[in-house]
Amino acid sequence: MTTTSKPLAQQLREAGLGWIPESGDQFCLDTSEFEGEVFTVSDMTIEPHDYDTGTILGFNGTTEWALDSVALENTLWLPREDQLRELLGTTFSFLLRVDDMYVVEIDRAGEKLRFDAPTVPDAYALAVLGVLSAQTA
Numbered sequence: 001m002t003t004t005s006k007p008l009a010q011q012l013r014e015a016g017l018g019w020i021p022e023s024g025d026q027f028c029l030d031t032s033e034f035e036g037e038v039f040t041v042s043d044m045t046i047e048p049h050d051y052d053t054g055t056i057l058g059f060n061g062t063t064e065w066a067l068d069s070v071a072l073e074n075t076l077w078l079p080r081e082d083q084l085r086e087l088l089g090t091t092f093s094f095l096l097r098v099d100d101m102y103v104v105e106i107d108r109a110g111e112k113l114r115f116d117a118p119t120v121p122d123a124y125a126l127a128v129l130g131v132l133s134a135q136t137a
Contacts, residue, residue, distance in 0.1 A: 003038075003078035008125040015132040017087075021048040022056060027075045038078065048072075058083040067123060084124035091131055095120065108134050 003026050004012070019025070025041040028034070039046055041057065049056045054071065055072040085092060093105040093112070101116045102123040115126035 002119065002121050002123040003080050004084065004121040005119070006076065006078065008023040008122055008129075011129055012079065012125060012132075013076060015129055017077075017079075017128065019072070021055065021072070021077075026078075026080070027057075028078065029070060030074050030076060039117065054080045062091050079121070081124055081126065084121060084128050087128050088124065088131060092127070095123065107131060 002010075006028065009024075019027075021041045023041055026038050027041070028038055029038075039057075041048065047058050049058050049069075053063075054093075056069045057072065057075065058069045062122065085095075088106060091106040091108055093107050095104050098104070098116075101118060102120045104115045104123040104127040106113050106115075106127050113127070113130050115123050115130060117123040117126055
């Protein structure tokens with residue numbers, strides 16, 4: 001499954017979308033040192049550890065990286081298309097392909113809204129942003 005783009009993932013975070021890491025989730029680090037690197041939460045290599053002070057992602061057996069752990073707030077979750085569709089819940093109407101774009105339509109309190117993007121995850125991400133913006137308005 002593909003994930004949303006980094007710019008849209010940042011917009012989702014800024015809009016208040018939270019993340020509870022689970023095995024299979026992908027993320028990147030908020031540091032130029034690891035620019036372009038995408039990590040995957042895995043029960044064997046990268047595990048979330050919950051403490052009173054917050055969640056830490058522990059890198060187990062990663063001798064190739066100078067990285068033991070990272071605080072959740074220093075990561076950027078890259079949601080998958082299935083996760084984004086689930087977040088849309090009952091607002092989701094349909095997904096279709098039109099020429100070289102993907103279109104997601106949602107029904108927000110009786111108002112039909114359409115979101116177009118070049119990838120499925122980004123179309124879903126834009127729709128989630130549409131739902132989140134209605135919750136904060």
